[in-house]
Amino acid sequence: MRLSDAATGSARIELQHYLQGPKAANLLRVILPDGHMLQGQLIDGCNEPGGGWLLINIGQFELTPEPSANANVWKWE
Template sequence: MSYAYEGLATVTVLALYLGQPPTDLTMLELNVRVHNAGSGRFRIEFDRYLHGPKEANALRVILPGGLLLQGPIADGRNEPAGGWLLIEAEQYDLALEQPASLNGWRWE
């Protein structure tokens, strides 16, 4: 199976529950392999234990260039030598460039 992406990424493990404040743990420069696992599903593989909040249920992966994959964890395995997580996610392109027109709005 070929990878959609292989390399370093910023990975955030989240616990999101109704009525509770979200908790998260972010790892910078984690080596990952991303597979497209079907419509709106991505398999994220990693080479070490992935730390996160107790009862984590969502994952956010930011790839170099600004591509964001985020969604609930559907399945996976997390072991000391690594593992994988399957997330149901949408792809978002986080443009790092400002649009040509901001309709008069600017940061002050």
């Protein structure tokens, strides 16, 4: 998957393979490797077996940190 800035207020997600999910989805949430979360309303897209792309409408401040799933494991000493 590759994420790019499509225009003001939108992002394009390029897919390397078919994305499994609900057929009537209207919202996409992506958690990036650095722990930030990007979400937005689906505007357009193409989802095919060999890959595709999705265009989502995002707000200016919708790139927020997502709490780590291992947050309870780490202890500061």
